[in-house]
Amino acid sequence: MEKLPTIKEIAKRLNVSVSTVSRALSDHPRIGLGTKLKIKQLAEELGYEPNAQAIFFKQKKTFVIGVVIPFIREEFFSQAISGIEAAAMEHQYTILFGQSHDDPEREKAVVEAMKKQRVDGLIISLSKQTNKYEHLEALNKFEIPVVYFDRVPPFKEAHKVFCNLYKGTVDMVGWLFNKGYRRIAFINGPDKLNASKERMNGYIEGISKQKLKVDMQMVEKTDLSKESTHNAMKKLLALKHPPTAIITFNDYVHMDAVQFAQKQNILVNKDIVFVSYANLPITSYTAFPPLVSVEQYPYGQGERAMELMIKILNEKTDNKIINTSFYVEEMPATLVAYQQTIS
Amino acid sequence: MEKLPTIKEIAKRLNVSVSTVSRALSDHPRIGLGTKLKIKQLAEELGYEPNAQAIFFKQKKTFVIGVVIPFIREEFFSQAISGIEAAAMEHQYTILFGQSHDDPEREKAVVEAMKKQRVDGLIISLSKQTNKYEHLEALNKFEIPVVYFDRVPPFKEAHKVFCNLYKGTVDMVGWLFNKGYRRIAFINGPDKLNASKERMNGYIEGISKQKLKVDMQMVEKTDLSKESTHNAMKKLLALKHPPTAIITFNDYVHMDAVQFAQKQNILVNKDIVFVSYANLPITSYTAFPPLVSVEQYPYGQGERAMELMIKILNEKTDNKIINTSFYVEEMPATLVAYQQTIS
DNA sequence: TCAGCATGCGCAAACGATTGTGCAGCTTTA
DNA sequence: TAAAGCTGCACAATCGTTTGCGCATGCTGA
Structure with missing residues (x-):
């Protein structure tokens, strides 16, 4: 079991000072060629590597x-x-x-x-x-x-x-509108998250831009837990006029929401389409990936x-x-x- | 912008030596109570924290x-x-x-x-x-x-x-046998992986244990890429007697294999059942999770x-x-x- | 009364590396 | 031929902390 070699060790073996070794290894011009060579060779042999701890410390x-x-x-x-x-x-x-x-x-x-x-x-x-x-x-x-x-x-x-999701959200609502969807619901994240506010503003702007009326019954919240998301879904599905499209806070909420919809025998992306944020690779393996996603890179x-x-x-x-x-x-x-x- | 306080700084302000400060902070018995108190108080005030880099270096x-x-x-x-x-x-x-x-x-x-x-x-x-x-x-x-x-x-x-997957694999084959499956195929990983050898041995032992004959046509390999897995599936499905159950190397291979099967209009877990290793949470969101998994913790x-x-x-x-x-x-x-x- | 011991603290080395300064010995130049 | 310059190296300080050792001072006991 060897110790990690130090500059000192090299200096001792070669009978030069540590400063000479240090300078030789960093190609200082004031060190003789022969000395440099000797030092570099021994350093190589010993597998010397500078102690980052020591350097960084200094x-x-x-x-x-x-x-x-x-x-x-x-x-x-x-x-x-x-x-x-x-x-x-x-x-x-x-x-x-x-x-x-x-x-x-x-x-x-x-x-x-x-x-x-x-x-x-x-x-x-x-x-x-x-x-x-x-x-x-x-x-x-x-x-x-x-x-x-x-x-x-x-x-x-x-x-x-x-990523500012404001614009992405506006675009997403527009995309749904163009596909013919009018009852667009939104399951948002916790209020205190900045990300929730951005999405919310984008949602309102997106809805308004299409000359639709913002219906706060269409907006639910989740604390991102599965139970909370299921709860939000329950409320949306219980509406007199349930949504035909649901925007979820992120892909995990999406998956939980889809899971709940399936339990209710709803045909996902047929009775109700689901869109989301994030565009994570795993969703491509799921049964019902979001039809469209806001990519956040x-x-x-x-x-x-x-x-x-x-x-x-x-x-x-x-x-x-x-x-x-x-x-x-x-x-x-x-x-x-x-x-x-x-x- | 303050510098991070050092033991030196404390020593200077209190007109004691650095060694006294060091010992005081570590409750050395030879340091007077009053001195200790003064030092600890100032250290607290300055928000002193020992420089881990220096200590670890030493x-x-x-x-x-x-x-x-x-x-x-x-x-x-x-x-x-x-x-x-x-x-x-x-x-x-x-x-x-x-x-x-x-x-x-x-x-x-x-x-x-x-x-x-x-x-x-x-x-x-x-x-x-x-x-x-x-x-x-x-x-x-x-x-x-x-x-x-x-x-x-x-x-x-x-x-x-x-995790030694030998026993897990033997058990998995047994489980399939008990469920009535006889044509049990296996998509293994690269030969050089230890994990592949373990699974292979387990597969062979499992099959033999049930008094079935090991049919090497039922064993395919994948380099774990999607293409390679699809290729393995292709070969298995082209057999005169295609498998009724497929064991895949891990959950990712499982998902790729299921994906391919769906493309071929095969009813997953009906025409062919799929089982796998790993038991990852994401598979619970997929359309067809493995019916049974070898959990690897x-x-x-x-x-x-x-x-x-x-x-x-x-x-x-x-x-x-x-x-x-x-x-x-x-x-x-x-x-x-x-x-x-x-x- | 003085050796002996405990108390309270400072000095300095050490960890591994970098770097400013100094000092030889040699060469160049006027 | 001597001042000046260059070359090649060593010395020592430094970073922040720990720790063995030593030195005072004061107290105890015989």
Whole structure:
């Protein structure tokens, strides 16, 4: 069992100083060619690799970015993290991973742990329940930049990457209208989510734009649990004039809604058509994927969030001038019709 | 913008030495009560938190475990990583995350990056293509323990956690036999995967146990791509006596196989029944989930892998005696009938 | 009264690497 | 031929923290 070789070890074996070894390995011009060669050869032999911990410790930089998301098992987030990882690798960064499980306490604990690890920055998609931001503002105070993505905070003073679903929702209502649907219902998410407000505004605008009347009986809410969604469906189906089209908050709500409709012997996408958000690959395997989806590009969001982070970090080291402005990146949400892979 | 406070800063403000501050904060008995109080109070005020980078650097420990998996988007792995994370948090460890994308080159690159970050240990599920292990043996050489899970290497000299699917497969064949099926086909994964061999042996044993004859025409292979699975299905359906039951390598192969069957206007689970491995939550949303599945407990595997890792690390610090034996943990794979949630 | 011990704290080395400075010895140039 | 410049290397400080050792001071007991 060998120890990982150090610069010291090389110096001792070759009877030179550690500084000479350090400079030789980084091709410093003031080191003689012969010495360089000897050193590099021995380094190669020993399988020397610089101790990142030591370097980063001295440079006060770790090249580690913390990433906190609600649930990795949600495909949206696993795709997002893939985008983050891809961008990170390209710039020699590594990522520390943590889940909040949509619990603010756990979110706080994870963020603390990452702060202890002295991550260079934090990329986070907030937990549904998060309404206090002290644990995150604490990071700002200590010059650890935070980039939010998808589930971003309501205030302006933050770097964010997100999809604005307003326009996508307007388009979706328009699409349904053009297909002849008039009784368009909407199962929205929790009020406090920004994403819910955007969708809601888009829905109202979309309905109005088609000269239809907004009927609040057609709007239900779910806390995103299966029971809650089933409950919303129950109410919609009990209406005197039940909807002929249902827009659901996301693909998971979609699947739960479809499940409920089937239980009621409703012919999905015949009696009632279902459309949704997210366009996740798994839906292509389900019996009744949304006829049309608002694509939110999770991979792209993750990628952009990471690139933004790197940009911020570079600015921090380059200019000593503290940049007090915040980056806000709004990505387009586009309407995607379901690709018929079956039959 | 404040800097993160250091022990030095506290020492300067209180006109004591850094060693006194360090000892005071860790309740050393030789530090006076009054001094301790003053120091602790100021530390609290400044929001002091020890610089983990510095401590770990000195202690040659990072409390970071590298985790490398093929694809986070596969539910099996996202569940596994949740188990790993849960166990890690419980013991104050954090996890560095990387994906191999089933590419040995990328796997190597990720492992190298983690080695540079001086992770305390590495938990890995091998890429499908990995058949050289130098990049991982390099870690062993430098006393960075490696725990493999699920996709484990063929050799003995390794810590492993996995499900042996042999018995599960025997049981599955038995289940089908009891239900009256006799022409039981099998779409297996790539030969080089251990998991394929286990399943194959189980299949053969299962068939023989029921006094049926093993018909190699009933056994097809897939490289796990959709095309390859469709191709395997094509061959099976073209047989003079096509199967009445099909065992697929995993839930993704299952979904692709079902998709193909539907294209051929075959009544799934009526003309042919499909059974599979993994029992992933998403299959409950699909039109035709496997009638029965061999549950592989990804969360449990991840959890156990992490616990094993911590055990190994503790042994390393406790006894200076190097433990040369390897831990091999075989988890039971149990047969699970599909929970009918629809209708 | 003084050795001996406990108390309370500071000094300095160490972890692995980077980097400014200094100092030889050699070569160049006026 | 001596000042000036270049070449090739070593020394030492530094990052934040821990920890063995040592040095005062005050107290105890014989």
